[in-house]
Structure formats: C-alpha cells, structure tokens
Amino acid sequence: MSGNSDVRRYPGFGPLSVLFFVYLYLPIAVVVFYSFNANRIVANWGGFSLHWYSTALSNAALVGAVKTSLLVAAVATTLSIVVALMAALVIVRGRQVRFRRASETIVNLPLLLPEIVVAVAVLILFSELGLTSGLLKLMIAHTTFCIPFAFLPIRARLQGMDADLEEAARDLYASGWVAFRRVTLPLIMPGVFSGAMLAFVISMDDFITSNLLNSGGATTLPVYIFSLIKQGVSPQLNAISTLIMIVSVVLATVAFLVQRRR
Amino acid sequence: MNAEARNARWNVLGLLPAQLIMLATLIVPVGIIVLVSFSTRGPYGGFDYVFTTAPYRQILFNEGWTGELEFNPQYLIVVARTMILAAATTFICLLLSFPVAYFISLQKATAKMLLIYLVTLPFWVSMIVRVYSWIIILGNDGVIAKTLHALGLVDNMGSLLFTDTAMLIGLVYSYIPLMILPIFASIEKLDPALVEASHDLYGSRLTTLRRVILPLCRPGMMAGSILVFVPCLGAVLEPILLGGGKTMMMGNLIQLQFGAARNWPLGAAISIVLMAAVLVFLVWRGLRAIRRERAEAAA
Numbered sequence: 001m002s003g004n005s006d007v008r009r010y011p012g013f014g015p016l017s018v019l020f021f022v023y024l025y026l027p028i029a030v031v032v033f034y035s036f037n038a039n040r041i042v043a044n045w046g047g048f049s050l051h052w053y054s055t056a057l058s059n060a061a062l063v064g065a066v067k068t069s070l071l072v073a074a075v076a077t078t079l080s081i082v083v084a085l086m087a088a089l090v091i092v093r094g095r096q097v098r099f100r101r102a103s104e105t106i107v108n109l110p111l112l113l114p115e116i117v118v119a120v121a122v123l124i125l126f127s128e129l130g131l132t133s134g135l136l137k138l139m140i141a142h143t144t145f146c147i148p149f150a151f152l153p154i155r156a157r158l159q160g161m162d163a164d165l166e167e168a169a170r171d172l173y174a175s176g177w178v179a180f181r182r183v184t185l186p187l188i189m190p191g192v193f194s195g196a197m198l199a200f201v202i203s204m205d206d207f208i209t210s211n212l213l214n215s216g217g218a219t220t221l222p223v224y225i226f227s228l229i230k231q232g233v234s235p236q237l238n239a240i241s242t243l244i245m246i247v248s249v250v251l252a253t254v255a256f257l258v259q260r261r262r
Numbered sequence: 263m264n265a266e267a268r269n270a271r272w273n274v275l276g277l278l279p280a281q282l283i284m285l286a287t288l289i290v291p292v293g294i295i296v297l298v299s300f301s302t303r304g305p306y307g308g309f310d311y312v313f314t315t316a317p318y319r320q321i322l323f324n325e326g327w328t329g330e331l332e333f334n335p336q337y338l339i340v341v342a343r344t345m346i347l348a349a350a351t352t353f354i355c356l357l358l359s360f361p362v363a364y365f366i367s368l369q370k371a372t373a374k375m376l377l378i379y380l381v382t383l384p385f386w387v388s389m390i391v392r393v394y395s396w397i398i399i400l401g402n403d404g405v406i407a408k409t410l411h412a413l414g415l416v417d418n419m420g421s422l423l424f425t426d427t428a429m430l431i432g433l434v435y436s437y438i439p440l441m442i443l444p445i446f447a448s449i450e451k452l453d454p455a456l457v458e459a460s461h462d463l464y465g466s467r468l469t470t471l472r473r474v475i476l477p478l479c480r481p482g483m484m485a486g487s488i489l490v491f492v493p494c495l496g497a498v499l500e501p502i503l504l505g506g507g508k509t510m511m512m513g514n515l516i517q518l519q520f521g522a523a524r525n526w527p528l529g530a531a532i533s534i535v536l537m538a539a540v541l542v543f544l545v546w547r548g549l550r551a552i553r554r555e556r557a558e559a560a561a
Contacts, residue, residue: 008368008457010361010467017365020358021377024384027395027435030405034398043403083279090276096266097273107280109288114496114540116513120533121291123520124298127308144287147280205388208498208513212520222390229394229503233401241391252386256379 028245035238042233052239062240065224072135072220073203076142077150080199083143084150085192089184092158093166108152110145118145119209126213134218141209146199153198153259157191190258197255201248292537299530307524317531337515341535344512347426348494351433355441355490356483358434360476363446378446385439393432393499400428400504424506432500437493441486448482449475480554488547492540512536 035053039046056062087107090097097103110118122141131137165187169179185192207222214223221244228237302312316325322338323331366377384392399405400422407422422428452475460470498513505511510518512532519529 008454010364010471013361013365016358017362020362021380023435024380024438027392027399028384028387030398031391031395041403042398043401043405043408083283086276087280090273094273094276095269097277103277103281106284106289109284112492112540112544113288113292114492114513114536116496116498116516117292117295117533117537118288120516120520120529121288121295124294124526124530125287125291128294140287144283147283151280201386205390207390208496208517211498212517222388225388225390225394229390229397233397237394238398241388241394244388244391248387249383252383253379255386256382260375 031238032242032245035235035242037235037238040235042235042238052235053243055236056239056243059236061219062221062224065219065221068135068138068218069204069221072138072142072218073200075139076146076203077196077200079139079143080146080150081192081196084147084195085154087147088151088154088158089180092155093163108148111148115145115208116212119212122209123212134213137213138210138218138220141213142203142206145206145209146203149202150195150199153194154188154191157188157194161187193258194255197251201251295530295533298527299534301527301530303525303527307526309526309530314527317527320528321531321535337532340510340512340515343426343509344495344497345539347429347433347511348491348497350430351437351494352441352487352491354430354434355438356487359438359441359445359486360479360483363442363449363482364475366442366446367449378443381439381442381446389436390499390503392436393503396428396432396435396504397423400431423504424508426505426509428504429500429509429511432504433494433497436497436500437490440489440493444485444489445479445482448479452478484547484551488544491543495536495539495543 034042036048036050037045038049038051084107087103091100091104091107094100105112113121119141122137122144126137126140161184165183166179169183170176174182205222206220207226210220210223211226214220219227225237225240228234228240297311298309299317300313300315301309302314302316304310319325319331320337321341322333324334325331362381366374366381369377397404401407402423404423456474456478457470460474461467465473496513497511498517501507501509501511501514505514507514512535516529516532516536519525519532523529
C-alpha cells in the first residue's frame with residue numbers, strides 16, 4: 001500500500017510538519033552559528049573564531065550570575081522535591097484523605113496563575129515582611145513555583161505504580177518507613193528524578209519573578225542575560241546562549257531517557 | 263492510638279508543608295494584592311492602606327488637577343492588545359499543532375519518540391535565549407532582512423522587530439510545544455478502527471477528519487488552549503524584547519508599575535484585572551466542557 005492510499009494520511013501534513021521543525025530550530029541554529037563569528041558586528045560574517053567563548057568564560061559578572069542561579073536552583077529544587085514528594089504520597093496513596101481534590105489544586109496553584117501575578121504576590125509579601133536579603137527572597141519564591149513541577153511527575157509515577165507491592169512489604173512485617181524506603185521510593189525514583197530536573201530547569205530559567213525581585217543584589221543568569229540584551233546584540237551574548245543551550249540539551253536528554261526507561 | 267487516627271495524622275502532616283508554603287507565599291499575598299489595589303499611593307512609591315478606588319479609575323481615566331475625569335484609553339489599549347495577542351497565539355498554535363501532532367502520530371515508534379523529543383527540547387532551552395534569537399532574525403540587520411536584500415527582492419524593508427507581528431511570532435514560538443503535546447496525546451488514544459469504520463461507510467477523508475478525528479481530539483485541544491492562553495496573558499519577555507517596550511502587554515504594564523513608575527496600587531489593580539481575565543477564561547472553558555459532557559450523556 002502506497003503512502004497516498006492510506007486512508008489515515010492527509011496531503012500537506014508532512015510538508016507542514018517539516019516547516020514547523022525548521023521554524024522550531026532555525027532560531028537556535030542561527031544563534032549557535034553566529035557565536036563562532038570573529039566579527040564584532042553579529043550579522044557580518046568575519047570568519048570562524050572561538051574568541052567570544054573565551055571572553056564569555058572569563059566574564060566575572062557572568063560567572064557570578066551563574067553561581068547565584070545554581071545556588072538558588074539547588075535550594076529550590078531540594079525543598080520543592082521534599083515537599084512535593086510528601087504531598088504526592090498523601091494525595092495518591094493516602095486513605096480517607098479529606099479535601100483530596102482541593103489539596104491537589106492548592107499544590108498546583110502556581111500553574112493556575114500567570115507568573116507575573118506570582119511575582120507581584122511575593123514582591124508585596126517580602127516588602128511587607130521587610131525582608132532584604134535578595135538571595136533568600138529568590139530561594140523562597142523559586143521554591144513556591146517549583147513545587148507543582150516537582151509534584152506532577154511524582155504523582156504520575158505513583159499513580160502508575162501497583163499499591164499491592166507496598167501492601168506485600170507491610171504483610172511481611174516491614175514498618176511503614178522501611179516499606180517506603182525499600183519498596184516505594186526505589187519504584188518512584190524516576191518520577192522523583194524527572195521532577196527534580198524539571199524544578200531545576202524551571203528555577204534556572206526563571207526571568208519574570210527574579211527580575212521583579214531584583215533589588216537585593218542577587219542577579220540570576222537570565223536577569224544578567226536580559227541586561228546584556230538591552231545593551232544590544234553581541235557575539236559574546238551568542239556564545240553565552242550557545243553554552244546555556246548545550247547544558248539544557250544535555251539535561252533534557254538525560255531526563256527524556258530516564259523517563260523512557262520503565 | 264488506633265490505626266485510623268494515625269492515618270489521619272499522617273495525611274495532615276504530609277500535606278502540611280506544601281499547603282503552608284502556598285498559603286504563606288501565594289494565597290495570603292494575593293489577598294494583600296487586592297488590598298493594595300484599593301490603597302492610596304505612598305508619597306515615595308509604595309502604598310498606604312487608605313481606602314480608595316482610584317487605582318481602578320486610573321485604568322480608564324486621567325484625573326485632572328481639580329479632580330475632573332478625562333477618558334484615557336492608553337491602558338485599555340494594552341488590555342485589548344493582550345487579549346487579542348493571546349487569542350491569536352492560541353488560534354495559530356491550534357491550527358499548526360493539529361497537523362504536526364497528527365503527522366508525528368503516524369510515524370513508526372522510534373521516529374515518533376525522536377520527534378516528540380524534538381518538540382519538547384525547546385521547552386528545556388532557556389526562554390530568554392529563545393526569544394533573543396528572534397532579535398537576530400527579525401532585526402534591522404537581521405537574517406531575514408539580509409537574505410531578502412541579497413536575493414534582490416526587497417531593497418530596504420525596514421525592521422520587522424518591534425511590531426505586533428514580531429510579538430506574535432515570538433509568542434507562538436514560545437508556547438507551541440505546550441499545544442502539540444496534549445493534542446498528540448489525544449490522537450494517540452484515538453481508536454484507528456473508528457477512522458476505518460468512517461471510511462468503510464463512505465465518509466470522505468475530509469468528513470472523517472471533521473466528524474470523527476477532530477471531535478475526539480477536542481479534550482487535547484482544550485487542554486492545550488489553556489496551557490497556551492494563560493501564560494500568554496501574562497507574557498513579559500516577548501513584548502519587551504520583540505515589541506520594543508513601546509507596544510506593551512499587561513505583564514509589562516504591571517512590571518512597570520512595580521518598577522520605574524513606582525505606582526504599586528495601579529500595578530496591583532492591573533494584576534487583579536489580569537487574574538479576573540484568567541478566571542473568566544478557565545470558568546468559560548470549564549462550563550463548556552461540562553455542557554458538552556451532559557449533551558453526550560443525554561445523547
């Protein structure tokens with residue numbers, strides 16, 4: 001049977017899909033391409049060079065922003081994964097949980113609000129509390145909006161897991177804690193891992209909240225990049241963007257492969 | 263202590279940290295936003311808790327020295343632009359996503375996995391980097407302008423950057439993976455026997471698409487529309503970087519009031535309008551879904 005006589009196929013869908021993937025990846029390719037441009041003016045090709053990568057890596061402000069972002073993301077990921085794991089265990093596994101649906105909505109609340117509203121909420125909260133440490137503000141705010149991203153993969157994994165396994169462990173006289181640590185946790189580990197990756201990336205990538213809170217001297221990587229973009233397009237910016245994309249692609253690939261492995 | 267009471271205690275303890283965090287950092291602060299939106303602007307920025315409806319009046323009117331109100335549509339235009347751009351983005355994403363998701367679902371297992379990976383990949387790549395890439399492409403000296411010039415097609419086209427079109431391109435680019443994934447999931451769940459049955463009953467391809475496939479994919483389209491429309495309403499980066507700061511959306515307007523303009527009550531009032539818009543949209547979609555379910559149950 002030729003492709004055309006297959007009743008499930010529609011003419012034009014194939015070429016449109018090809019165009020779509022070009023649209024999706026062309027901008028990324030352009031940034032990577034021009035990051036190797038020796039010329040200071042981005043759109044004028046002046047030969048191949050790695051010069052802008054060495055300027056980027058020796059840029060102290062950039063390294064500082066990366067450190068701030070990593071610190072905030074590490075704290076936000078750790079806190080949000082612990083909190084999300086506890087909530088998911090009760091929401092999926094708990095018996096006779098009152099207000100199960102409402103509890104789940106509350107955990108996912110940051111997804112229901114546009115991020116700028118979340119940003120305004122924490123900004124006003126911190127100003128009312130008189131909190132001045134920029135780093136602490138960022139850690140608290142990031143933990144809040146990372147929780148649903150940590151929660152959803154864990155919930156999905158728990159829902160797909162057989163509750164009988166835990167019951168069996170309990171029947172064999174394992175205590176609640178031992179059953180959790182030796183049976184449940186290893187089985188939901190891929191979910192915990194995806195949740196942690198997602199929370200980490202969401203925190204590293206956040207611009208809206210970090211930018212609005214940006215007063216206590218803690219500048220994150222996206223906020224620093226934004227300040228560079230405002231100064232104008234530059235080859236160094238392309239080199240920084242390319243480095244970020246390489247890290248993102250590695251993380252995404254690892255997360256994708258872990259999720260695939262059942 | 264009996265097992266039931268212990269069970270209940272664990273349930274409460276497990277949920278407590280997440281609920282407390284959301285209560286302290288979101289639910290209570292959203293309440294404070296409401297209060298601030300009815301407060302008086304402080305002399306040096308900030309706000310004083312003195313009741314007034316002035317922030318909401320300011321969205322529509324300029325207040326003169328003697329207190330007379332003069333209609334000023336500048337903020338209303340921003341609200342309208344936000345709604346139109348968010349709706350247009352959602353519509354374009356819907357239009358593009360269905361054929362792409364359908365095409366992916368027809369591939370063999372390995373190709374399918376690879377293509378879905380390619381759709382999700384940009385989601386992991388920094389949003390600011392992805393939006394920035396369009397500046398290089400659309401700018402005055404950008405890739406598109408250069409290409410057209412080199413081909414001798416257009417001599418000096420002027421910049422595409424800092425237009426509504428640029429914002430729309432950027433918004434669709436940012437959010438389209440969120441539309442493709444749920445539509446793909448609902449196409450995957452579709453029973454191929456139904457499509458074949460439609461053909462066996464002499465339904466043309468177009469009829470099958472319209473009467474069988476599209477209705478069965480509606481839940482995916484609905485989910486995708488919510489995932490695209492809501493963040494679009496609150497978009498900040500695309501309008502600043504691609505709209506050039508002159509053509510604002512509500513997100514920028516809010517940011518401006520809490521930043522340079524130092525008018526927190528006005529910023530809070532616009533935040534409330536934005537939240538109301540999201541709520542109205544979610545309730546409208548929810549009601550439509552319930553009505554459809556009822557109609558199907560009755561049929």
